[in-house]
Amino acid sequence: MANHNNTVLDLLAGEDDRIALTAPGKPDLTYKQLRRNVRELAAKLNGFGIGKGDRVSIAIPNSPGMVVTFLATATCATAAPLNPKYNREEFVFYYEDTNAVALIVLDEGIEAALAAVTPDILVIRATSNPDGTLSFEKINGIERSPRVEELAESDDIATILHTSGTTSRPKRVPIRHRNLAASVGNITSAYELSPADTTLCLMPLFHIHGLVGCLLSTFASGGTLVCPNGFNALEFWKLVDIYKPSWYSAAPTMHQAILSRASRNEAIVKANPFRFIRSSSAPLPPVIIEQMEATLNAPVLESYSMTEAAHLMATNPLPPKIRKPGTVGYGFGVDVAIMDEDGNLQERGQSGEVVVKGANVVDGYENNPEANAKAFTNGWFRTGDRGMLDEDGYLRLTGRLKELINRGGEKISPLEVDDILLRHPAVMEAIAFAVPHKMLGEDIHAAIVVTDKSITEQELKAYCSASLAEFKVPRQFHILDELPRGATGKLQRLNMAKLLNLTEG
Template sequence: MAEDAGRTIEALMRAGAEGATALDAPGGTPLSFGALRALMRRIVQDLNAHGVGRGDRVAIVLDNGPAMAAAFIAIAAGATSAPLNPTYRAEEFEFYLTDLKARVLVTAEGSTSPAIAVAEKLGVPVVRLRETPEHGAGSFTLRFPAPAAPAAQGGPAEPGDVALVLHTSGTTSRPKIVPLTQCNVCASARNIRTALAFGPQDRGLNIMPLFHIHGLIAGILAPLSAGGSVACTPGFNALKFFAWMDEVGPTWYTAVPTMHQAILARAGRNREIIARHPLRFLRSSSSSMPPQVLRELEAVFDAPLIEAYGMTEAAHQMASNPLPPRARKAGSVGLAAGPDIQVVDEAGNPLPAGETGEIVIRGDNVMAGYENNPKANAEAFTPQGYFRTGDQGVMDEEGYLAITGRLKEIINRGGEKISPREVDEILMDHPSVAQVVTFAVPHDKLGEEVGAAVVLRDGQHVDDKELRAFVAERAAAFKVPSRIMILDEIPKGATGKLQRIGLARKLGLA
């Protein structure tokens, strides 16, 4: 496929052969690329006929699965997809639907989501999606509540149109709107496709939520843009993962580290399935993968684990470890994979290899700016036009990037700066520890001190005193957690990520 042809989602989806499978689902009937393209044309025409055209925001509240994947693609082909987490409460839907200025809400026929009552209160028309799985996984029709004047700007979207609108996670402030153009999302899909050498023979098993940039771009758009297929599950379920793997026969999957760890815990009793369906690679992104877990996953699956670095403002991927035979470096998120990446000092000057600073990026996958937020944009971009990621990192002589922490997450203990990841990696070396997250705990004299939450491996018993002594043997005294909580499960965000900011409050330590 010519690279210049892939600057809109409609053009990106021309890659697959007419009869080749595009979308599938465990227990489902495959949807061909020809059928997906026909669905896209029909949905754009339906939207246009009911007043929804280029640039209009379509809020999507659907459960994970092939219909969510197809709805995202088909709507974004001619309007702006705005997927929302279906588990939000009414007040959250009210904030997001208002903030987005949603033109319509698309939700499943028969759904009782609180989003429906909120949309009706706000005067946002509710469009019902009816799945037609007999025509292929992801196939659907839309039922509009009332006639409307045709859209002012109809037809397929153009490269500069906004394809996808998401909000930042807003852990420390009001969520900001991230508008990603057709060009942004297609550039990111192309970068991922190139990094992972996707082709028509590849078959993904998507377990990522499809209201999240990781699932939408890496899980769906990138493989489809190479003519590969994706089997869409109802969402992550560690108990069903290996049954799905046996049925679907994937060549790869992508996940966040907590999902990989849950899969790893059940991998031992599913070795026959793993042997029957050898993976070309596993991919991990959205938060740091402990090197110990990476090594275990590679050993169990007998496949490389490709750790990548992404964020919403960059339409997901920024850096990626390369495929074999090139080197993968545990603890590194790899090489620049599309955008230009620099590590800079506080004044924005590039730092030499080996020196720690802020990671900044620039490229055609990076948003032009947050919507209606001049203050955030003034802070988010350097005078040279680079986007400040808010991550602290270091680049080695070969260009491999390692993230040392979020600048907001660095713990300041009486002036001593501590990277939570450093403490994570020490605790992960303890043979009894399965999962750990280190975080700041407020302290009346020091400002902050170090806390950690730990999940133990099955059948292991160890107390916080022993774990603190273990860290004390390997780190300076000021880095040793003052408190280690041993939990059955660490609270996670909506996308399965462990979140350091606010964890002390969630655990009753603040």
């Protein structure tokens, strides 16, 4: 029984007529249909000569088609979902980097993804059937001899994702079925997910948050996944009204967009209370948590996740347990500790690098001994984040180690400065960041998006000075129309000085 409940296919709860998957304008798929379709498509891929160990790129926007394609591919091979918005050069890089043998597209496909294909890559088209299931057909590329029909086992690599490297070349993260199963088990127990739950999937499905935090955890708990094509703040409340989701998980920027439209949708907000709202992928400023809980009348649970941990590492718990804004909660099925530079574990209240250990954590980066030597110490994975555990074991993050601003020897957590700025009534978005400085090494600036363009730098400095030590107050403010973000919606803190052409002061 070693393999029981340890693969992506095992995570599809039950084979009955409950609705597993739905989307606007698309037929519902039941668990019975979904399981059957996933197995049929996996067998079809085997027939195309694709099986265990083969890497299959998927370039499909969020949709039921993407969900089914991912599940089918992971069930017999290794799924490599890619951001459908990549340009041709980026697709070329990722096909080569993952050693892709095939590409799956939906219907006519994405031009840039198809343009990047070399003759040795098999192109497979997924099309939707009237009942909501999918069909696969080969459209071009090299003929491969059929493989024996074979399903993945718990130790096989289900999916290969890349770290969202803000500065360096992204690292390949091979995630095994057993890592996914462990992470999904932790998520379903942390949030007490059940067949009574309906989730609205807002996160991209080429990213661990969408794949594990939304898709797999919903299916493993027997709930219903609503999968619109991507996130649209203008449509969110309409979807809530139609599908009545009991929870959703999103990144901070999405929460802020949802919150900003809540006042216009008061009746919907009142009529459809969430059981809980989850935030991950980047820090959610405490002030936003306060506003969301007050406006949306649901507990907001901030959590902490990484690709290398197959998503969840720590989270604030559901009520009646205590959630502490400003922390990311504590480990659920994951050991969380603080380590100093020499590899010694620290006491509670001491700060250092956050390290984690658990069945959800991957064995290492692929073909990257140097990165692995740096990332793993005595069986602990070093997250690269700085933080401390409070007396109750809740984790408070103070920022990425490399994002910490060192102003003439005084260390500044940019997150603390972000939170103060966001409490200003005229500031909608804010990011504090380091700029090079001849004397100090680094100084601190902030980029902001404001509702009132007449606000002055003096006012902002005075406002920060009331709550922050003088050395933490940004020396300069850059008022922008929007803050630059990476593909997964993460703020580009490390690149800000470069993006704004700020040279040494």
